[in-house]
Amino acid sequence: MLFANEHVAQGRLITNPAQELATFDECAVILLQGVPASGKSTLAKKMMRALPGAGILSTNDLINDFKLVGQRRRHAYEQRWDLAYSMAEKAFNATLNSVKQRAPRHYIIDQTNCYKSARIRKLQCFDGFGSRLVVVCLPRVEQWANQLRQAVREDSGKHIPLDAWIGANTPMRR
Numbered sequence: 001m002l003f004a005n006e007h008v009a010q011g012r013l014i015t016n017p018a019q020e021l022a023t024f025d026e027c028a029v030i031l032l033q034g035v036p037a038s039g040k041s042t043l044a045k046k047m048m049r050a051l052p053g054a055g056i057l058s059t060n061d062l063i064n065d066f067k068l069v070g071q072r073r074r075h076a077y078e079q080r081w082d083l084a085y086s087m088a089e090k091a092f093n094a095t096l097n098s099v100k101q102r103a104p105r106h107y108i109i110d111q112t113n114c115y116k117s118a119r120i121r122k123l124q125c126f127d128g129f130g131s132r133l134v135v136v137c138l139p140r141v142e143q144w145a146n147q148l149r150q151a152v153r154e155d156s157g158k159h160i161p162l163d164a165w166i167g168a169n170t171p172m173r174r
Contacts (some may be wrong), residue, residue, distance in 0.1 A: 027104050027126075028051070028131035029126040029129050029132050030106075030108045030109070030134075031135070032108065032109060032135050032137060033137065034136060034137030035112065035114070035144065037147040037150075038137040039137045039147065040137050041058070041060065043135070044110040057095060057096060057111075059085070059088045060088075062087075062091050062092060096122060099125050107126070
């Protein structure tokens with residue numbers, strides 16, 4: 001039987017590429033803000049490459065984890081969307097509220113976060129972090145419409161009409 005350090009020495013295992021952070025003061029939280037299909041999740045994945053070991057907090061990812069294997073998102077939840085969303089929101093909030101009980105690491109919050117009160121409530125969980133940033137993803141209307149059409153084609157469940165986008169932009173300007 002070999003111990004982990006022996007496996008590493010033989011090249012069978014690699015060490016964790018994530019930077020080990022000693023205190024929360026060394027950590028950053030990045031809150032992404034924008035309407036559905038505005039590029040938040042794409043940006044979050046790119047940020048993960050720059051911050052190895054960072055955690056992404058995303059209700060959408062949780063809902064996708066609930067998805068039945070082989071079923072497209074909208075068909076998997078036809079009569080149970082409220083239940084799936086409620087379960088994901090509870091799991092998201094539980095994780096958010098337990099951040100300080102976990103080992104120090106960077107976090108990326110990937111949600112719409114349109115309302116100032118929601119941004120404040122979420123960022124309060126990260127008091128003591130060295131950096132707290134908000135990144136606004138606000139594409140031009142034409143670009144957003146193309147991204148939304150692609151998201152609907154991929155059946156990711158992101159379908160809101162254009163007039164709803166215009167209404168959703170209003171709280172983000174506050």
